[in-house]
Amino acid sequence: xxxxxxxxxxxxxxxxxxxxxxxxxxxxxxxxxxxxxxxxxxxxxxxxxxxxxxxxxxxxxxxxxxxxxxxxxxxxxxxxxxxxxxxxxxxxxxxxxxxxxxxxxxxxxxxxxxxxxxxxxxxxxxxxxxxxxxxxxxxxxxxxxxxxxxxxxxxxxxxxxxxxxxxxxxxxxxxxxxxxxxxxxxxxxxxxxxxxxxxxxxxxxxxxxxxxxxxxxxxxxxxxxxxxxxxxxxxxxxxxxxxxxxxxxxxxxxxxxxxxxxxxxxxxxxx
Amino acid sequence: xxxxxxxxxxxxxxxxxxxxxxxxxxxxxxxxxxxxxxxxxxxxxxxxxxxxxxxxxxxxxxxxxxxxxxxxxxxxxxxxxxxxxxxxxxxxxxxxxxxxxxxxxxxxxxxxxxxxxxxxxxxxxxxxxxxxxxxxxxxxxxxxxxxxxxxxxxxxxxxxxxxxxxxxxxxxxxxxxxxxxxxxxxxxxxxxxxxxxxxxxxxxxxxxxxxxxxxxxxxxxxxxxxxxxxxxxxxxxxxxxxxxxxxxxxxxxxxxxxxxxxxxxxxxx
Numbered sequence: 094x095x096x097x098x099x100x101x102x103x104x105x106x107x108x109x110x111x112x113x114x115x116x117x118x119x120x121x122x123x124x125x126x127x128x129x130x131x132x133x134x135x136x137x138x139x140x141x142x143x144x145x146x147x148x149x150x151x152x153x154x155x156x157x158x159x160x161x162x163x164x165x166x167x168x169x170x171x172x173x174x175x176x177x178x179x180x181x182x183x184x185x186x187x188x189x190x191x192x193x194x195x196x197x198x199x200x201x202x203x204x205x206x207x208x209x210x211x212x213x214x215x216x217x218x219x220x221x222x223x224x225x226x227x228x229x230x231x232x233x234x235x236x237x238x239x240x241x242x243x244x245x246x247x248x249x250x251x252x253x254x255x256x257x258x259x260x261x262x263x264x265x266x267x268x269x270x271x272x273x274x275x276x277x278x279x280x281x282x283x284x285x286x287x288x289x290x291x292x293x294x295x296x297x298x299x300x301x302x303x304x305x306x307x308x309x310x311x312x313x314x315x316x317x318x319x320x321x322x323x324x325x326x327x328x329x330x331x332x333x334x335x336x337x338x339x340x341x342x343x344x345x346x347x348x349x350x351x352x353x354x355x356x357x358x359x360x361x362x363x364x
Numbered sequence: 365x366x367x368x369x370x371x372x373x374x375x376x377x378x379x380x381x382x383x384x385x386x387x388x389x390x391x392x393x394x395x396x397x398x399x400x401x402x403x404x405x406x407x408x409x410x411x412x413x414x415x416x417x418x419x420x421x422x423x424x425x426x427x428x429x430x431x432x433x434x435x436x437x438x439x440x441x442x443x444x445x446x447x448x449x450x451x452x453x454x455x456x457x458x459x460x461x462x463x464x465x466x467x468x469x470x471x472x473x474x475x476x477x478x479x480x481x482x483x484x485x486x487x488x489x490x491x492x493x494x495x496x497x498x499x500x501x502x503x504x505x506x507x508x509x510x511x512x513x514x515x516x517x518x519x520x521x522x523x524x525x526x527x528x529x530x531x532x533x534x535x536x537x538x539x540x541x542x543x544x545x546x547x548x549x550x551x552x553x554x555x556x557x558x559x560x561x562x563x564x565x566x567x568x569x570x571x572x573x574x575x576x577x578x579x580x581x582x583x584x585x586x587x588x589x590x591x592x593x594x595x596x597x598x599x600x601x602x603x604x605x606x607x608x609x610x611x612x613x614x615x616x617x618x619x620x621x622x623x624x625x626x627x628x629x630x631x632x633x
Contacts, residue, residue, distance in 0.1 A: 257445075257446035259443045259445070259446040259447060262414065262416055262435050263441060263443075263446075263447060263448075263449075263517075264449075264464075265434065265435035265436065266414075266435045266436065266437060266439060266440055266441050266518070266521065266523070267437065267460055267461040267464050267465075267517070267521060268436075268437045268461065268464040268465035268521070269471065270464075270468060272469070272471075273464055273467070273468065273469075273470075273471030276470070276471050277460065277463075277464065277471040277472070278449060278451075281451045282450070282451055285451070356451070357501070358450055358451050358452075358453075358501040358502075358503065359450075359451075
């Protein structure tokens with residue numbers, strides 16, 4: 094049988110899915126054990142026990158200096174920034190996408206501008222944001238918003254233009270005006286797409302968040318990682334990276350579930 | 365006065381002439397079938413009637429007034445594909461046609477009006493044979509059922525003109541026959557004027573009271589796009605059907621007042 098026609102069974106599917114994770118962990122811990130045997134003070138590849146101790150310090154004990162639980166404090170700060178940034182970007186992207194996707198007159202002015210704006214590397218204007226919006230929360234949220242909105246808007250504009258002409262005509266024969274056409278036809282179809290686009294933009298959103306936090310913050314997951322880097326504290330950095338990955342995966346999962354719940358019609362839809 | 369008058373209409377896209385010197389008079393209640401080779405302007409003609417495009421030259425008048433150059437509720441349409449909204453279930457696809465004209469801001473009805481609209485939509489959907497599928501989304505329907513839905517959606521507006529762009533082109537022969545029966549039944553009851561583009565000559569002869577053949581009368585082999593198509597044959601068909609429908613319409617308006625047997629209100633008006 095050709096390789097292309099061979100499918101895994103259900104048990105094998107699970108096994109194959111777990112295999113890369115198991116291999117990675119095995120490679121890490123064997124390397125860690127070897128290095129710690131040579132030098133018990135080695136900081137590069139900490140053991141599971143050392144990482145567990147670091148997690149315990151960060152998550153379950155009050156910090157001696159600030160009296161806070163560092164991990165939860167960092168998580169709350171980061172998620173607040175990320176949520177606000179993604180929320181604003183989603184609303185702005187949806188509005189811009191609909192405006193330039195629905196109305197040719199407005200598209201003529203907006204679409205070329207969005208095409209150029211989405212090419213600005215957001216990190217290149219981070220210094221400008223710090224200068225304009227200060228070093229507080231606003232500049233970090235703005236980095237996410239500025240980095241993501243143009244791409245979301247362009248994606249949604251594209252999707253809006255892929256809605257068949259026939260449906261626009263049909264809606265008008267059913268008595269829609271420009272506004273109700275947007276409200277009853279385009280908005281529901283593009284909201285569905287918005288959640289897909291947002292899932293794709295989660296990666297860049299985290300990237301912008303951590304970059305901004307690394308440069309200027311007093312709390313946050315990215316801030317912590319870059320802070321403890323000075324002490325070569327791999328036992329803290331590695332659990333933090335795993336925690337960030339888990340959070341990002343959960344957000345992706347959540348968005349997927351929302352999409353499935355709210356837009357049951359989209360599974361078989363062609364657009 | 366005739367219902368639709370088409371007066372020396374040309375449609376050109378740059379140097380490409382699609383329709384030329386089109387003159388046509390159509391009475392209210394006629395069922396015109398449009399046939400012809402691919403690319404000879406049948407669908408262009410339909411788009412002109414729909415208002416999706418404006419003619420390059422000439423005028424189209426409906427009851428003496430120039431046609432509005434954008435789609436409106438007076439002219440219903442069923443396309444071959446993409447005729448129904450994928451994000452609405454069967455009933456809401458039809459209810460939408462009742463909601464949009466009544467609610468200019470929200471595009472939605474609430475409370476008692478919503479219930480009334482749902483009842484009206486459900487009644488029509490029963491008529492086209494979709495009563496079992498009210499809650500389904502279009503992607504869950506077969507091609508024939510989707511077209512039934514599209515037809516119901518068009519008829520809920522009680523349009524004066526119905527434009528059909530190869531509506532049954534993608535359907536199996538058996539399903540197509542059922543659809544013919546359905547569209548004829550609805551046409552008889554409502555008395556609207558139908559224009560239907562078809563590739564199937566037999567379908568054109570069977571359904572119409574008038575068959576319009578589109579073809580190019582002039583050919584230039586050096587420049588095939590230099591001349592457009594015209595109506596080369598205009599064949600009256602099924603005269604008895606046309607006449608009987610006229611009698612029925614006269615009867616129902618004189619004797620039965622303004623109620624037709626199955627439609628809630630006389631769509632003849």
